[in-house]
Amino acid sequence: MDTGQPEPAREAERRLSTAIAIARLIGIMGIVYVHAWTGRTAEELSAVAFSGQAVFRTALGEIFGRSAVPLLGMISGWLVVSAATRQRYGAFLRGKARTILLPMLLWNAIAILLVGTAATFGDLKAPTPSSIGWTLNELVPLAHANDINVQMPFLRDLFVCMILAPLLVRASTAWLALVASIVVVWSVSGVHVPLLLRPQILLFFTAGIAARRFGVAERVARWPVALCAVPFVVLVAPRLWTALLGNMFFDSHPQGMAAFDIAFRLTSAVLFWRVAWALAGSRVADRLRGIERYGFLAFCDHLVLLWLFGPVIGLATGAMGAALYPAYLLVQPLLVLAVTIVLGRALIAVSPTAARVLSGGRLGR
16 A cells, blocks of 8 residues: 555664564563572572672673663653654553553462462462552552562553653653753662652653654664674673672662663663664564564563473573573573463463453454
């Protein structure tokens, strides 16, 4: 069908859309490395922080996982511009509640039911319901992050960003810069205001709106991959070192580490966006885009899967320190994705409505 656009323009638009899908998939798979099953307690992990396998795990989490929040936050800001300017506020907010808040609530309830039950009546070492307050916070993380689905505060904070989105997309560049500056100061200060559990998300969301306004995504796509990698390579070594030192170092230098974290996350987001753009022009682009439709479901279900099935597979591979553990660690995102695809297809077959709701509208349509 003739859209009125010249062929090169349609091709550029298609590649941009594909790159966004691939970048989201990269970010979500990177999060799995951050939350990967280790079979060790926090105290045990701290005691072996500089062992070879611990360094390998930290490297995977920092290299692939640190790009996730800025990538997903900026992409959300970039994409929201059209909807927030086109739709009435009430309809816009209802749509975001249906595709962000409702899946968050349902998956948190599923996590409490399945993981909590397995921990209460089985051998699983996991958080269990301890009070009404704990349960309510697990459903909707208002005061602090979840204990089971630790990734869900991103959706909670993203919805807050969506509440502000119609104002932000219409704001002048000066106002966007002011909002970003306030959020940077807030993030670095360490002041806890429950409006946002992770104020960085609003920073990256605002940056995504600005990036669309000024065509930053397209400009970065024209840069050489090596150029995009330089800032990341410069910052990754100190980032790994401080991550290995653990909370003691972070607690001793909170403001400096918060500022460094923002800089590192931004450099990693630039690099992986450029990688996503390159992949969008490759032969695997269509396959990756097809897989990405399961990405949101994987974001929501991956910790439930890791809590329940991580220890089961670990019986064969062993926990961190065992000879087979590095191979298991390396493939955990792929295992999560494979199970999620099977789950998604089963939901589509049994109940397209359930598939649509649990996937935030990505499946079952």
